[in-house]
Amino acid sequence: MSTATSTATSTATATATSTSVSTASSPSPTTTPAPHCAAAEVLVPATPADGFPMGRGTGREHRVVLTRAVCFDANETTVAQYKECVDAGACKEPLHGDTFATYPRLPDHPVNMTSWIEARAYCTWRGKRLPTEAEWEWAAGGPTMTKYPWGDAPEPSCETCDFTKWGAPKWMPGGDVGCHGGGTSAVGSHPKGDKIWDGAAIHDLAGNVYEWVEDAFAPYPTSAQTDPIARADTVAHVLRGGAWNRSYSAMEVTHRAASAESYKVPGIGVRCVRTLEAK
Numbered sequence: 001m002s003t004a005t006s007t008a009t010s011t012a013t014a015t016a017t018s019t020s021v022s023t024a025s026s027p028s029p030t031t032t033p034a035p036h037c038a039a040a041e042v043l044v045p046a047t048p049a050d051g052f053p054m055g056r057g058t059g060r061e062h063r064v065v066l067t068r069a070v071c072f073d074a075n076e077t078t079v080a081q082y083k084e085c086v087d088a089g090a091c092k093e094p095l096h097g098d099t100f101a102t103y104p105r106l107p108d109h110p111v112n113m114t115s116w117i118e119a120r121a122y123c124t125w126r127g128k129r130l131p132t133e134a135e136w137e138w139a140a141g142g143p144t145m146t147k148y149p150w151g152d153a154p155e156p157s158c159e160t161c162d163f164t165k166w167g168a169p170k171w172m173p174g175g176d177v178g179c180h181g182g183g184t185s186a187v188g189s190h191p192k193g194d195k196i197w198d199g200a201a202i203h204d205l206a207g208n209v210y211e212w213v214e215d216a217f218a219p220y221p222t223s224a225q226t227d228p229i230a231r232a233d234t235v236a237h238v239l240r241g242g243a244w245n246r247s248y249s250a251m252e253v254t255h256r257a258a259s260a261e262s263y264k265v266p267g268i269g270v271r272c273v274r275t276l277e278a279k
Helices: 002-025 079-087 116-125 133-141
Strands: 041-044 052-054 062-065 070-073 195-197 200-202 210-216 236-240 256-260 273-275
Touching: 041 133, 041 195, 041 200, 052 133, 070 133, 079 116, 116 210, 133 195, 133 210, 133 236
Parallel strands: none
Antiparallel strands: 041 070, 052 062, 070 273, 195 200, 210 236, 236 256
């Protein structure tokens, strides 16, 4: 009796211990969350394997492949956002003597009067960067490469963007023009001109203020490119998107302008991006 009881107890204990150990040693399944863009950012995916046509209408059209998804700020950098960098001592205060300077009086308008150098420093402070020219064009026109960010039609109007139909007169380039009596408008004020990616809107890719990109200003290549960034022996950098004092043709996705890296005017601002890294 004692032997049977002892054997049964031993067997039961061994079985329980074995089961307990087996259960404890089984790893719990884990799921790694997919990388995603943060609030106030919009995911712009990588291009298809065959890329997209860049430089349309320039005589130097070429295929560009972008291998990385990018999170674009939904809005151009506002005065309020830039002021945080100034207050932290990481950014220089923008010039504000111009009639149409936005800093510091218009917190929800895009900051302007910022050079390429200052725009780049601001994005770096935020843990971001300027977009490349190719990333900007793909974000504004992809995936079907439309004429304007909102599509091939309608033509620009004050419902789609802040612009000046025939451009500001040459003798008064920063004059009392634009859709709101001169100067910028609050970011996101023209939703009919939004660029939509998978249901999310990037605002003001046409008009309001030009946006600095990383690339130096140089002629387009004619051969296919992958993740290009133009580096050249020049102080000029590319501007994209047009501005409140520019004409309807500057609202086109393919429009490009350029200025010296130290140039500061009321029609130039900044938008930051970050590469969406795979986990």
